[in-house]
Amino acid sequence: MSIDLGFDDGQQAVFDSLSQFCADRCSEEVVKSLAGGFPDSLWRELAELGVLALATAEGDGGALEAVAACEALGRAVFPGPIASTFLATQVLPAADRALVAEGGTVVAVGSPPLWPWAPVAGIFIEVADGRAWRCTPRGEVVAVETLGGEPWGRVRVEREADLGPVDPALSLYELTLAAYLAAAGTQLVEITADHVRTRKQFGKALGEFQAVAHPLADCSMALAAATGLARAAGFHFDAQAECTRVAAAAARLSACRAAVEAAQVCHQLFGALGITLEGPVFHISRRIRQLASQPPDDASARAEVIGGFGL
Amino acid sequence: MSIDLGFDDGQQAVFDSLSQFCADRCSEEVVKSLAGGFPDSLWRELAELGVLALATAEGDGGALEAVAACEALGRAVFPGPIASTFLATQVLPAADRALVAEGGTVVAVGSPPLWPWAPVAGIFIEVADGRAWRCTPRGEVVAVETLGGEPWGRVRVEREADLGPVDPALSLYELTLAAYLAAAGTQLVEITADHVRTRKQFGKALGEFQAVAHPLADCSMALAAATGLARAAGFHFDAQAECTRVAAAAARLSACRAAVEAAQVCHQLFGALGITLEGPVFHISRRIRQLASQPPDDASARAEVIGGFGL
Amino acid sequence: MEFDWSAEEIEYREDLRAFLVETLPENWAEISKDGPGSDAQAAYSLEFCAKLAEKGWLTQNWPAEYGGRDASAWRHAILGEEMWQCGEPRGAQYMNVNWIGPTIMEYGTEEQKTLHLPPIARGEVQWSQGFSEPEAGSDLVSLRTLAIRDGDDYVVNGSKIWTSYVNHAQYCFLLVRTDPESKRHKGISILLCPIDLPGIEIREIPSVVGDRYFHEVFFSDVRVPVSSRLGPEHEGWNVVAHALQYERVGAARYARAALTLDELARRAAELGMIEDEAVLERFGEARAACEAARMLAYRVIDLRNQGSPPTADTNVARVANTLAEQAVAELALETFGPDALEYGSFADSHFRLAMTAGVAVGATEINLNLVANRFLGLPRE
Amino acid sequence: MEFDWSAEEIEYREDLRAFLVETLPENWAEISKDGPGSDAQAAYSLEFCAKLAEKGWLTQNWPAEYGGRDASAWRHAILGEEMWQCGEPRGAQYMNVNWIGPTIMEYGTEEQKTLHLPPIARGEVQWSQGFSEPEAGSDLVSLRTLAIRDGDDYVVNGSKIWTSYVNHAQYCFLLVRTDPESKRHKGISILLCPIDLPGIEIREIPSVVGDRYFHEVFFSDVRVPVSSRLGPEHEGWNVVAHALQYERVGAARYARAALTLDELARRAAELGMIEDEAVLERFGEARAACEAARMLAYRVIDLRNQGSPPTADTNVARVANTLAEQAVAELALETFGPDALEYGSFADSHFRLAMTAGVAVGATEINLNLVANRFLGLPRE
Secondary structure, three states: OOOEOOOOHHHHHHHHHHHHHHHHHOOHHHHHHHOOOOOHHHHHHHHHOOHHHOOOOOOOOOHHHHHHHHHHHHHOOOOOOHHHHHHHHHHOOHHHHHHHHOOOOOEEEEOOOEEOOHHHOOEEEEEEOOEEEEEEEEEEEEEEOEOOOOOEEEEEEEEEEEEEEOOOHHHHHHHHHHHHHHHHHHHHHHHHHHHHHHOEEOOEEHHHOHHHHHHHHHHHHHHHHHHHHHHHHHHHHHOOOOOHHHHHHHHHHHHHHHHHHHHHHHHHHHHHHHHEOOOOOHHHHHHHHHHHOOOOOOHHHHHHHHOOOOO | OOOEOOOOHHHHHHHHHHHHHHHHHOOHHHHHHHOOOOOHHHHHHHHHOOHHHOOOOOOOOOHHHHHHHHHHHHHOOOOOOHHHHHHHHHHOOHHHHHHHHOOOOOEEEEOOOEEOOHHHOOEEEEEEOOEEEEEEEEEEEEEEOEOOOOOEEEEEEEEEEEEEEOOOHHHHHHHHHHHHHHHHHHHHHHHHHHHHHHOEEOOEEHHHOHHHHHHHHHHHHHHHHHHHHHHHHHHHHHOOOOOHHHHHHHHHHHHHHHHHHHHHHHHHHHHHHHHEOOOOOHHHHHHHHHHHOOOOOOHHHHHHHHOOOOO | OEOOOOHHHHHHHHHHHHHHHHHOOOOHHHHHOOOOOOHHHHHHHHHHHHHHHHOOOOOOOOOHHHOOOOOOHHHHHHHHHHHHHOOOOOOOHHHHHHHHHHHHHHHOOHHHHHHHHHHHHHOOOOEEEEOOOOOOOOOHHHOOOEEEEEOOEEEEEEEEEOOOOOOOOOEEEEEEEOOOOOOOOOOEEEEEEEOOOOOEEEEEEOEOOOOOOEEEEEEEEEEEEHHHEEOOOOEHHHHHHHHHHHHOOOOOHHHHHHHHHHHHHHHHHHOOHHHOHHHHHHHHHHHHHHHHHHHHHHHHHHHHHOOOOOOOHHHHHHHHHHHHHHHHHHHHHHHHHHHHHEOOOHHHHHHHHHHHHHHHOOOHHHHHHHHHHHHOOOOOO | OEOOOOHHHHHHHHHHHHHHHHHOOOOHHHHOOOOOOOHHHHHHHHHHHHHHHHOOOOOOOOOHHHOOOOOOHHHHHHHHHHHHHOOOOOOOHHHHHHHHHHHHHHHOOHHHHHHHHHHHHHOOOOEEEEOOOOOOOOOHHHOOOEEEEEOOEEEEEEEEEOOOOHHHOOEEEEEEEOOOOOOOOOOEEEEEEEOOOOOEEEEEEOEOOOOOOEEEEEEEEEEEEHHHEEOOOOEHHHHHHHHHHHHOOOOOHHHHHHHHHHHHHHHHHHOOHHHOHHHHHHHHHHHHHHHHHHHHHHHHHHHHHOOOOOOOHHHHHHHHHHHHHHHHHHHHHHHHHHHHHEOOOHHHHHHHHHHHHHHHOOOHHHHHHHHHHHOOOOOOO
8 A cells, every 4th residue: 555646446436426417417507507596406316326425424435435526516516515514414413414414404504694505504503613513593594695606694593502523524524625626626727728729819829828828737736736635635534644634724725725716817818708697617716716715714723733734 | 286206307316326326336247246245435435425315404305316316226236235224314313324324334224133234334223113222232243144145143232222213214214125126126127028038949039938028027017116106105205294104114015025026037037047146137136035024124013004005 | 206186186086075975876886786887877877977077077188179178187087086986977988088089089070079079078978889709809900890881881790799888878989890801900990880770789798797797789781871980991990099098097996996995904903803913914915006006007197197108008007907906806805705705795896896807908918918018128929 | 545655665764764864974964055066965975875775775766677676656756755855965866866877777778777877876976967058948959069970989069057966977968969950859869978078178157056056068079989879869859858757756845845844833933923823824825835746746656656658747746846845935034034044044045945946847937838738738839
């Protein structure tokens, strides 16, 4: 045994089957049409495939399988609280965990007052100071329209049950979020590379201009690294290694930066077409923007641990 | 009267005569040969021209004349504690001020233990918490070799006299430093532009590659802005306007960033030639690096005031 | 070197602010929420510009003979800053004043001047700009929309894209190719084309930056009178180049970005974040970027005020303007996290605006090429 | 997916560290202060490499028939990390092991193999790399140094520049043009040129990165035996391309940068700076950049270990390596201010090293071009 950065057969199978599922059921048009809503039927189908139960005692896999799943889902910019659900399946008691993993209810993970997916959520989990709490909403959920086209909401909550330390669930959240974002960014870069290969301006293909090609190359480099870091963190998670927390934090930090940079560069290269709702990139870049600033953050914990990283 | 960004005749005369002085007396070879030492005779000649007394009661000019001087000196990367001397001439009592302005002694402005120009300094001024103190060295000055090729030194000091609030002297320091750095950066960009216009690689002039041209264009943009901000701060200083402190801080921040970025870009474009001692850019970039991190900093004061800037 | 406004300029800015307070309706935030292309803001702009014209400020930078007051470039810049800062209540009419009117003065026939300039000066008419095409993008010289002479008309066929404000406009400043055999700069002409002619169809392109901001315009055998042509036939490129020079600096984005930054700082202070020195320093950096952009814009205005021809300084100013706006947008996101992404929120509006910056003033790349070429003397690719 | 070292690899790294502790002299910091080109470090490298060879580690990645141990690419990578982290006590000899030896194995005659490989494997010989020329820079195919056949010799005239380590070397891996009529890739050959031949002159180019790092080498009617030519005449370009592939990832700069970062963090903590959350976050970001570069390097080693041909991944890794090193250098300057610029200080040494990064592994621009072309399929300019 030594270092091997490829997926094993089982992980590859998860990636392949979910890629096929997304190709069949979650096309670009579907993603665009779902903006602003929750993908009810798609979400249940995803749950039926067992994806949401990966990395649980009941599930058929571990963090690396979840990473493989998120790489496929990120490529398709599949909607829904994917990483949050992985977190929830780690901290909730068995019955709730099963309900969430089966797609029977949606989780909102964050902190008051602004929650992701709050208008459709059945379970609220607050993350703060290194712990997770099951919460109950108090009062009405005020729906909020977001840049990302996800239904968020404002609501006060009351802490109901202490779910214990949020580690290692937060690590799983960060590394699956990283895998998803790196994949979505890679998708964006590939769409843009395709565009600049064929689009001609001033007598040559856009991609022949270094001002176009180099920023794209920079992005693909950063995204490749983030993809690798997410996989490495998944490996450490499954091995219950001590460095999991920092590996996951490094993966998230790298993936957020790389994906946001990809969004900036692609918008620069697509110009007006990029900011149309029907265009080829906004449905991806908006989700990247939203996920990159999504709670739970717990920045202080991250800053504290990231100093001691090392293989 | 309205906004007019050019120098008036007097300021232009300062710039022109000092540019000529530098062309005669402070060539590239002279600057290179002076690295590591203090430019004794040059410094006295500069003082004889009245440059160091600009912006004092006795001197023939104001902050804008000092800015014009620094633009000429920065172009030539003239060595010596120029901005520090301007600060000193604002806070020292008359007799010391005259001595410094005449080039009779050299000032070290900063804070213990590491002082710029300490091995050759006759007067030490500590800047801290918004005040300036005249200090006396206690013990030996341990000479320190710097990246910038300036003679710095470590020495303990004892505070001897409270020179009062360091404002507006610190503003004059920051805006003259900004003018010098913006000019030095501009010089670097012009040398590099000249290089990439003539140097051919892969069958065309380097400057035809956007990967070369765009970073240089970025730098020239940032440097032009910094030059303007330094002049604006000089104008406000002379008008004793309330916004002087923040204008000077904005000028310094912009000039440091722009000049350091120019140093990075030029080194990238000159490759190995850039890091030779005899090459065309290291004698400039090293001074930029050194001046950009030179004390006094007083970052907290800067951060506090920079929020409220506005014309 | 002077860096103070004159007493008269200071007074003018105060008058303008008082006028805005008095004139803008209470629900202005609501009116302007969906952008200058929205029905609400387009309708209001007619009302507003008429009042601005009454004060003598709408076209004050025009020569007196065309209803202007020969005002200085600085005074016009102050108007631009104040308008942009409060969400541009002139709507699309800033184009009329800044470059469409002046270009008609320069190249128009007497008949065209009489027809077009007075309504612009009274704030009664809305124009749109028909430049980009689906296959040409920023590369205007590749345009393909054909206008073939047939008697006293041109017969226009083709399409334009990204045509802002066209849904509310009465006219389009339309670039066409009048010589079908021509290539690149040659054979292009300009038509001052009424929008209600038969054969013109408009399709909205929904976008992230508010209602009806972008459109596609299709021309099918549209007959435009030859008398609508601005300038000599086949030689419209020079006219366009001239017109673009007026527009070079673009909107006073730095001014609005600086205001936004103040508001962000106020909110950060409310949340107790501003005590963190690192946050303060980030605000300081963004502020320095805004001031740098302002400085570069003022350099261009300074030159214009002295009657100097446009230089690469204008491109420099445009890029800096864009960068400052983007820096503030990114700071908003980093400081306020997901709250900054809420639709209609202060930060979100700024962020969406910033997304248009690079598009609106011409691609950053093109500006950088011009800077490299004209400013640094680097060879063209 | 595996991301743990094997027990054997962990043990090897521990053995290596123990060996370094035991072997490196107490004054190693002093010896290595002026860089690998200095007399002190060059002299010491001979002593050190002989000991490394004795342990069987110097050329462990070589095939057994040439004195190697057929070790895995991972094991060789571990050696590279540990060596670079402590200041590369192998000096210039890392080149011998990484690509000069392997290229001779691939293209050399039996005579050349016998002459050159054993001394390399024993750590007794120093080589230099004669690629760049004053007029060619990174554009190797423009090289002009001529080697004209005359009987059993080539007569070499021309000059090379930036030739590191040549002052201490016995040989130079020299690129020459053997067909004077040829252009670009054609007509280039490689000579395994002894440095002590009559007509070779060496001039040091003083630099910021330590003693005797750069040189210019002048060739005046130097007679080099034809038997020193590596590979077919006029077809040396393929040999170079092959050799460069071995060198692609470059030094394990990420590993040293990560160590430097740890040391910077330790010092920042001593000064009480690390309690500032913003400073911590900056360290976190720099650390993530190091780990990203490590990850990209490991991808390349992973492919190499599987025997896959080199891809644009190698260029990606090189650029990331450079960026990580520069990020740490800038962080040092920002965090420690002028203290970081003191000659010989921890931060200053790293900063100077970072200045060489872009130069040493080939210009960042060229690597980005290759990434764009090979990875994203973008057209070549």
